[in-house]
Amino acid sequence: MKARTLYDKIWQAHLLKQRDDGMALIYIDRHLIHEVTSPQAFEGLRMAGRKPWRTDANFATPDHNIPTTSEERSQGLAGIKDPVSKLQVKTLDENCKEFSIFELEMNDERQGVVHVVGPEQGATLPGMTIVCGDSHTSTHGALGALAHGIGTSEVEHVLATQCLMQKKMKNMLVQVNGQLSTGVTAKDVVLAIIGQIGTAGGTGYTIEFGGQAIREMSVEGRMTVCNMAIEAGARAGLVAVDDTTLEYIEGRPFAPTGALWEQAAANWRGLVSDEAAEFDRVIELQAEDIAPQVTWGTSPEMVAPVDGLIPDPIQEQDATRRGNIQQALDYMGLEGGTPIQDIKLDCIFIGSCTNSRIEDLRGAARVVEGKQLAENIELALVVPGSGLIKKQAEVEGLDQIFVSAGLQWREPGCSMCLAMNADQLGPGKHCASTSNRNFEGRQGFRGRTHLVSPAMAAAAAIHGHFVDVRDLV
Numbered sequence: 001m002k003a004r005t006l007y008d009k010i011w012q013a014h015l016l017k018q019r020d021d022g023m024a025l026i027y028i029d030r031h032l033i034h035e036v037t038s039p040q041a042f043e044g045l046r047m048a049g050r051k052p053w054r055t056d057a058n059f060a061t062p063d064h065n066i067p068t069t070s071e072e073r074s075q076g077l078a079g080i081k082d083p084v085s086k087l088q089v090k091t092l093d094e095n096c097k098e099f100s101i102f103e104l105e106m107n108d109e110r111q112g113v114v115h116v117v118g119p120e121q122g123a124t125l126p127g128m129t130i131v132c133g134d135s136h137t138s139t140h141g142a143l144g145a146l147a148h149g150i151g152t153s154e155v156e157h158v159l160a161t162q163c164l165m166q167k168k169m170k171n172m173l174v175q176v177n178g179q180l181s182t183g184v185t186a187k188d189v190v191l192a193i194i195g196q197i198g199t200a201g202g203t204g205y206t207i208e209f210g211g212q213a214i215r216e217m218s219v220e221g222r223m224t225v226c227n228m229a230i231e232a233g234a235r236a237g238l239v240a241v242d243d244t245t246l247e248y249i250e251g252r253p254f255a256p257t258g259a260l261w262e263q264a265a266a267n268w269r270g271l272v273s274d275e276a277a278e279f280d281r282v283i284e285l286q287a288e289d290i291a292p293q294v295t296w297g298t299s300p301e302m303v304a305p306v307d308g309l310i311p312d313p314i315q316e317q318d319a320t321r322r323g324n325i326q327q328a329l330d331y332m333g334l335e336g337g338t339p340i341q342d343i344k345l346d347c348i349f350i351g352s353c354t355n356s357r358i359e360d361l362r363g364a365a366r367v368v369e370g371k372q373l374a375e376n377i378e379l380a381l382v383v384p385g386s387g388l389i390k391k392q393a394e395v396e397g398l399d400q401i402f403v404s405a406g407l408q409w410r411e412p413g414c415s416m417c418l419a420m421n422a423d424q425l426g427p428g429k430h431c432a433s434t435s436n437r438n439f440e441g442r443q444g445f446r447g448r449t450h451l452v453s454p455a456m457a458a459a460a461a462i463h464g465h466f467v468d469v470r471d472l473v
Contacts (some may be wrong), residue, residue, distance in 0.1 A: 002176055003274035003275070003276035003277040003278070003335075003410060004145065004273070004274055004275045004277055005208065005274070005277045005278075005279065006171070006208055006238050006240055006271055006272060006273045006301065006411070007146065007174075007206045007208060007236075007238060008171070008277070008347060009169055009270075009271065010127055010129065010145075010271070011146065011168055014028075014029075014129045014146075014464040016198070016268055016432050022167045022168070023165055023166070023167055024165070024166060024167065024168060025142060025164070025165055026129060026163065026164055026165050026339050027129065027162065028130070028131055028158050028163060029057065029125075029128040029129050029130065029188060030057055030058075030059065030118075030123060030124065030125075030128050030129070030130040030131075030136065030145075031057055031058045031059070031119055031130075031131055031155075031158050031159065031162075031325070032058075032059050032060070032114050032123070032130065032131070032132035032134075033058060033060035033061075033092070033096075033103075033114075033132065033133070033155070034062060034063050034064060034132070034133070034134060035062040035063075035064060035065055035088040035089050035091065035092040035272065036058070036062060036064045036065065036088060036134075036386035037133025037134065037152045037155055037160070038060075038092060038095065038133060038152075039088060039091045039092070039095070039160055040152050040156070041133075041152055041155035041156035042095040042098075042099065042156075042159070042202065042378060043154075044153075045099070045156060045159055045160060048160075050160050051099065052100075052101065052159045052173030053098055053104075053160060053161055055099065055100045055101055057099075057120060057162060058102065058122045058159070058276075059102055059121075060096050060101055060102065060103040060104070061070055061091060061108075061111050061112065061114050061117055062088075062089045062093075062102060062105070062106050062111070063104075063111075063112065063113045063114050063413055063414050064094050064413075064414045064420045064421065065079065065080065065082070065084075065085035065088050065089055065420055066106050066411075066413045066414075066421060067079055067080055067081075067083075067126075067411070067421060067422050068381075068383055068403075068410035068411045068412070068413045068415045068421070068422075068423055069410065069411065069412070069422075070410075070411060071183070071213055072262070072422070073106070073107065073411045076106065076107060077090055079088060081422065082421075082464055083095070085420070087449075089106060089404045089469050091332060093105060096410075099159075103454045104117060104121075105269050107317075107363040108390065109387040109391070110358060110386065110388055111186050111386065111387055111412060112384070112385050112386025112387060112389065112412040112413075113352070113353045113354035113356060113385045113386065113412065113413065114132060114134065114353070115132075115134070115136055115137065115139040115140065115227065115347060116353060116356060116386050116412075117136060117321060117385075117387070118140060119131075119140060119142075119143060119219070119223065119248075119253050120252070120386055120388060121252060121253050122249060122253050122254035123361060124140045124145055124147075125143065125145065125249065125254075125255065125268075125339070126143055126144035126145060126241045126249070126271050126367070127144060127145065127267070127268060127271050128140075128146070128147075128182025128269065129145070129146050129147075129164075130145050130146070130147035130148075131147070131148060131149070131150045131154070131158055131289075132147075132150070132302050132349060133149065133150055133151065133152055133154075133155045134149050135149040135230050136149065136227050136230055136259035136353050136354075136436060137149045137150075138229045138230050138234070138237045139223050139226050139227040139353055140223075141220055141226040141229070141236055141237040141238040141239065142222035142223040142225070142226045142228070142237075142239050143219065143222075143239075143241075143245055143248070143249065144238065144239065144240060144241035144245060144268065145238075146206070146236055146238065147236055148235050148236040149230070150153065150164065168279040169204060169205050169206040169234075169235050169372040170204055170205045170206075170280045170281070171205065171206060171208070171238070171278075171281075172202060172205040172206070172207045172208070172234070172280060172283065173207075173208050173210060173279050173281070173282045174193055174197075174208070174209050174210070174211075174283045174284075174285070175210050175211040175282065175283065175284045175285070176189055176193075176209070176210075176211040176212070176213035176214050176284075176286075176287050176290075177211045177212055177213065177284060177286055177287060178211075178212055178226060178283070178287040178288050178313075179212060179213060179216065180213050180216075180287045180288075180290065181286055181287075181288060181290075181291075181470065182470065182473050183292060183455065183468075183469040183470035183472070183473045184287075184290055184291065184470070185215055185221065185224075185292075185363070185454070185455060186220075186221035186222070186224040186225050186293060186453075187224050187292055187434065187451075187452070187454070188290055188291070188292050188293045188294070188367060188453055189213065189214075189225060189285075189287070189290055189455075190224060190225045190227075190228040190231075190232075191228075191293035191303050191451060192285060192290045192296065192303075193225075193232060193283070193285065193294055194228065194232045194301050194303065195293070195301055195303040195304075196283065196285065197232060197283060198232075198233070198301045199231060199232065199233050199299055199300055200233045200347055201232055201233055201283075201302045202229065202232040202234030203233040203234070203454045204235075205233075205234050205235070205280070205281065206234060206235055206236045206237070206239045207229050207232065207234045207236070207237050207280075208237075208239070208240070208273060209222070209226065209229075209237060209239050210239075210240065210273075211284075211285075211287075212287070213287035214239060215242065215244075217244075218229055218243060218248075218250040218359055219357040220357040220358070220360070221359070222239045223357070224354055224360075225237065225239070225387060226238070226239060226260040227354045227436060228230075228300070228352060228354065228436050230436075231300040231436055231437065232300075240271065240272040240273060241268045241272060242272075245268070246265050246268065246269075250265075252290060258427045259365075260358060264370050272294075272333075276419070277331065277385065284305050286455055289350055289411070290307060291305035291307060291308075291469065292305065292306040292452070292453060292456050292457065292469055293306070293451075293452070293453075294306050294336070294343070294450055294451070294452050295438050295449070295450050295451040295452075296310045296311075296328075296332065296334060296340065296342050296343070296450065297325070297328030297329070297332060297438070298328045298332065298392050298438060299328070299439070300436070300437065300438060301365040302328055302438075303451070304340055306340050306456065306466055306468045306469075307340070307341070307468055308339075308340055309338065309339055310329070310334055310336055310339075310340065310343075311325055311336055312336030312337040313329065313336050314336065315336075318324055321378060327431075328410065331440055332430075332448050333428065333430075333448065338464055339466060341466050341468070342465065343430065343450065343465060343466055344376060344430065345376070345377060345430045345432050345450070345465060345466070346376065346378050346426075346429040346430050346431065347377065347378060347379045347380065347381075347416075347425055347426075347429055347430070347431040347432070348377060348379070348381065348431065348432050348433075348457050348458075348460060348461040349378035349380075349381050349383070349415070349416040349417070349423075349425075349431055349433040349434065349435065349443070349457070350364050350380075350381065350383065350407075350454050350457050350458065351381065351382065351383030351384070351385070351410075351414075351415050351416070351434060351435070352383075352385075352414065352415070352417040352432050352433075352435035352436060353385065353414070353417075353436070354434060354435055354436045355434035355435070355453065355454050356383060356384055356385030356386075356412075357385055357389060358389050358393060358435075360434065360454040361382065361384060361389070361393050361398050361454070362396070363399065363453075363454045363455045363458070364382065364402075364455060364457065365398040365401045365402060365443035365458075366455075366458075367459050367462070367469065367472060368401060368405040368407065368458045368461060368462055369401045369405070369460035370405075371405055371462045372400060372405055372406055372462070373406030373407060374461065374462060374463055374464030374465075375464070376464040377406075377461055377464060378429070379408070379463045380406065380407040380408060381407070381415060381416060381423060382402045382407050382409055382410065383410040383411075383412065383415040383416075383423075384406065384410075384412050385412060387411075387412055388457045389425060390411070405461070405462070410423075411471070415440070416435075416443050416444075417435040417436070417442075417443070418431070418435075418437075419441070419442065419443050419444045419445075419447070424443065424444035424447070425444035425447030425449070425458040426444060426446075426447065427444070427445055427447065428446055428447075428448065428463040429444075429447055430448045430450065431447060431448065431449050431450065432450050432452050432456065432457040432460040432461070432466070433449050433450065433451055433452070434452065434453065434454050434457050435451065435456065436447070436451070437449070437451075438450065438451050450466075453465070453469075455469045456469055459472060
């Protein structure tokens with residue numbers, strides 16, 4: 001048999017029908033659902049008189065529209081002030097009840113960001129095909145699953161048929177060789193990758209991340225990397241299964257147990273690319289060359305090391321790129337040639353499906369412990385990715401560390417990642433954010449977003465501007 005990549009193996013195991021024009025029909029193992037992209041899909045089922053093909057393959061939770069203050073959350077639906085947001089959350093609850101779909105409701109202790117609670121509950125398993133009406137479904141690829149976002153019409157299609165029409169992607173390998181320096185994290189790795197290949201570099205590909213630096217990451221770190229495969233232009237991101245993967249999954253509520261666990265684990269160990277497998281494109285980075293990263297513009301590829309400078313458009317030879325740089329700088333209120341560490345900040349956001357797991361919170365807490373929020377920081381939010389992560393952090397005393405330092409400790413949700421709830425960045429304000437997108441208006445109208453790691457965001461909270469966390473460890 002021809003040597004196969006990990007992507008090839010999962011694809012072929014789920015392929016039902018292949019057409020001559022390249023379009024294929026594949027089976028979907030897990031469908032994750034949230035409140036924003038599902039109402040129309042459920043209504044479509046209702047109008048057609050259909051029911052979900054496999055209710056047990058679906059897993060739902062609200063996350064985008066829900067408030068994150070304790071006062072608002074304690075009121076349940078009544079605490080959601082925006083009528084559209086309230087309607088979307090209420091509709092999800094009603095749809096899940098009507099169609100017998102498992103849901104972690106807003107005030108369930110296990111609720112959280114869908115791409116956090118899926119793996120946390122063991123609903124994400126190696127070798128699965130996983131879809132969700134959300135682009136950052138690629139997160140789940142960290143566990144050796146083929147996962148990607150779909151549109152609302154496709155949400156309905158998967159609900160009704162448990163299948164999906166799509167074309168197979170090409171294979172890309174991003175190899176991160178060597179060991180990361182102290183203070184450099186998974187977030188810095190993926191931002192460095194995007195900085196090298198650009199936001200279109202992965203277009204048409206599924207990216208497998210490999211190399212020593214990836215293998216030495218926790219599953220949480222691998223999730224951060226796969227989460228932002230989308231920002232690199234790819235449809236999905238993947239990491240091969242290893243002992244780290246299996247140790248993470250074992251014992252989780254939705255994971256198999258007993259003899260089924262042993263059988264599954266033995267099978268999952270084969271979810272690696274064959275040694276002789278050929279990739280359509282290979283990118284290599286040296287881990288020791290990666291510094292903490294900071295985005296300075298309005299695209300994730302507009303990124304620089306923390307000890308670097310904002311690019312000067314005058315020095316850019318390509319006219320199109322020069323114009324793009326200038327446009328981004330105008331929006332961000334920055335000047336080319338400015339040291340990254342001179343960027344002053346107004347807000348801090350630690351959270352999102354990219355960086356809201358216990359590992360992220362621990363890293364941020366270590367930086368702020370015993371220190372105080374800088375006077376120029378108007379708002380600093382720490383938003384855990386799930387109720388269980390929040391509970392664990394409180395057991396460890398992380399919440400008290402944040403609160404003592406002047407940061408706000410919130411309830412789980414998407415929060416300031418995307419300005420779809422009450423947590424929004426004000427016009428002209430600069431925010432150090434651990435989320436995944438820095439587009440114009442992403443965190444709020446005219447808001448200015450700088451993507452960084454949790455440790456970098458925490459350090460910025462204390463100093464009021466970006467600093468090199470490597471100098472603090």
